[in-house]
Amino acid sequence: MARRSTIARPLYVLALLLVAIYGAVGIGVATGSSGVGKASFTPALALDLEGGTQLILTPRTTTGEDITSDDVNQAIAIIRQRVDGSGVAEAEITSQGGQNIVVAIPGEVDDTTVDLITQSAQMRMRAVLIESGPGTIDPAALEASEDPTADPSADATAEAGTDATAEAGTDATADATEEPTATPTYTQDQIDEAAFTAADADGDGVLSNTPATTPTDASDQAWVTEQVTYDYLRLDCTLPENRIGGIDDDVDAPLVTCSQDGTSKYVLGPAELTGQDLSSAQMGYKQSSTGMQTNQPIVQLTFTDEGATKFATVTTRLSAQTTPPANQFAIVLDGLVISAPTVNEPIPNGMAEISGPTTNPFTRAEATSLANQLNFGALPLTFEVQSQEQISATLGTEQLQRGMLAGAIGLILVVAYSFLQYRGLGIVTVASLVIAAALTYGVILVLSWTQGYRLSLPGVTGLIVAIGITADSFIVYFERIRDEVREGRSLSAAVEHGWTRARRTILASDAVNFIAAIVLYLLAVGGVRGFAFTLGLTTIIDLVVVMLFTHPLMRLLIKTRFFGGGHKWSGLDPVSLGASVAAYAGRGRVRTPVERKAAVANADTRTIAQRKADAERAAREAAAADATSTVAGTTASDPDATAADQGATSAGTEPATAPPTEPSTKAPGVVPVPSATDEPEGGSR
């Protein structure tokens, strides 16, 4: 027989698990640390409970090409950039079912935001006319910025747009780059005025938008009109609202825009290539001059035939220039510059590669990310609105409250039913359900903190439904124990034996449930996912609770007198379970059915060792007590036994074969005969 401490070990493990989960959340709350979500003792709620707007978009190509999951992720990145830039807090953008993009925004959303989100994303390649740090014009440094075209020469060594940070950072003396720190001291009006003065080159008080001379090619500085200069000087790329993207840029006009990360701003010439001219892009490794592959990541571009011709023209022109940024071209995705590499030589064959700046080479991740962006840009992608849903917060709250009410009613009914059916074992059900609830709640808290999980109404429904499914496994276990008792096992043996059988059934049925949850989750669209998730989660927690709590608890409880003694209200009473005793009584003798019944009524569930110990104790007590009272109260102590004896007698069997004088444990003064250990009782197998 296992020692109590060994039996209780799973309980310690479980306690440790609970302490770990809630401790982690508690520390998270105390330190205010935030993962994807915020640590809190209440789970984050999804839109249908919190209120808000949900858009479901499907990216589609106009050419009918397939969309890979990389493309969807890229589209999500672009939408996220747009949403974050437009100042919407806590928007949640996820892909669902591999094809759809779900944008969930708490609170009301106006139509402009919706239009912004659903715009198609285009990629263009434009020649760089002017490049500088991200800030606006510094009114105090107006004189210095009167000739804005001279400024970018500070970035002379820029090889790619991505290294502009490093360049801008070191270039402390360049006027334009000082603005980010200086800006707050000026009002927008002051900046506008300074920009106006600086931009109005001919001093006529009007910003003209026509080039001074007709531009000869896309790199001609004549594209930088007074209006363009004004826009450029006012633009502050350090502010996220200026990096929203989603600008459907005019391909024939110059473009004033920011880099995607907000580290520099550009004036770009008219578009020369579009996304459709690019065939594909991938990450590769640079080859050294001897043709050996180095470990320096680069991005390899392949143009279409048409694109290759155009690209050859552009690169020929740009490579003739020697001073940056005139020899750079910018790749503009969704209106923002993602890369502005320098052209070193003409590229006639449509096979180009972009390597990082020599001072700060690409990492593998950077190169892969750029390649993904380029591939995405190569697709003419539009977003189709599948559904746009506004959910009122009051309705959500009401649904949640009613859902909780339904859960409470369900819980009470389940508890009541299990007390009715299983009497004392109902306590085990209640305790297990409480532990399961605590575990589930803790795991949801952790998930909503670290993974940004949000509880939705289908999720809550899943949790309520799970009450029943969790309680099911306890029932399977209890019924198994009862079956074993009916077969004639002692209670403690029934608990062990019933467990080995029930465990197999519970494992198999939970596995089926879990497979269902996983399949639902992976293919889920819409609310199905929240439901599948909680269902899968509770299935696992059900297993954990049954293994680490319910079974060890049963093993402990069976040692108590109430359960182990098969008390009438314990739900494990062998008599009411109609336990049968083996037909074979030993020594070649077979019991009749009546005898077997009588044996059950007298069932002694003690083990042989316990019986011996009880007998010894009784003997000691008897010796201590007055010797004259020894004959008192032997048969009258157990009315059931007497009744059964009479039944046995009236059925005409030899009364001596029934064990009528088996003493009850509490009956004082009788020294049981040693043959008691030979009685094949319910517990002797």
Place this chain on the structure above:
Amino acid sequence: MAGKFSQFGNDLYSGKRSFDIIGHRRRWYLIACGLVVFSLALLLARGLNLGIEFRGGSEFTVSGASTTASEPAQEALNSVDANQVARVSVVGGNSVRVQTEALGADDTEAMRDALAVAYGVDATQVTSSFVGPSWGQDVTAKALQGLVIFLVIVTVVMALYFRTWSMAIAALVALLHDLVVTVGLYAGVGFEVTPASVIGFLTILGYSLYDTVVVFDKVRENTAHVLDQSRVTYAEASNLAVNQTIVRSINTSVVGILPVASILFVGAFLLGAGTLRDIALSLFIGMIVSTLSSIFLASPLETTFRLRRPAYREHTAKVLARRAASADADVTITSDDVRSEADRVTALLPGGHQGQAAQPKRKKR
């Protein structure tokens, strides 16, 4: 009550009282077929009342409305588009949901304002949604895809677990039966089919199998050694297993259904249309149907499939012949009969002394 119930359970377990479920399997097949036909007829006759997610269209929700009547909504809609009929339903205590065909951006604004006036609330209390027509198709396609993948995986897992195809196929047939009947009865009730109810249908998949696995586990246990003895036929052993698990099936189903019923109650009477009610109704129907099918359809089917194998057919014939020979017509199968040889106590006839020669001999040195 529990006492009588547990006595009932005891008798079913020991075999003292027994319902001949497997023996009447043709009857259950007929009933099951009837149910499936009835469900299909319901589906065809009434059709599924598809929700807006599957039809496409615009939806408006008025929170805190002064009245929950449908006339103001229809009038409001007439002011925008006279040709349409509004589907109005009450959601929650005092919210009204109005569904229309797809409206343009201007019409949507106009409708919002009209509804706000009609129900005497501020325009901000009216929320609008738009659902594209292909959204529901995506859900359906995914659901069907999920169904097929799930069925394939589960059949393989069950076949591996029970180490026989007959159980896996029987469980699968029962599962399909449950699904069809659930969808049919759902259509009969006439609630809208929303993604929430699709969730319910898919969950039934897991639940139906759960029940069947519990029953089959006992069947497998009882019939593990059935070919090694000649007192009970496979069908009888299987029938005993079903009887032994009836109490457990009733208990697990009641416990599973109670929370669902409380959601259904709260959803239908306190909340009106919505996620809770739709999931709960599909689960409620599905759980009852799948409990019944695990007892009355899955196990009989399993026996039918099993008895197609010559070994089991011959064994059944042998047992029946033996029984006929011993002229012991009235046989009760008890739990003792299906125990393995090792567990069984068989000394029903006293032995006699067979002489000293029968005793073990000591080895001669």
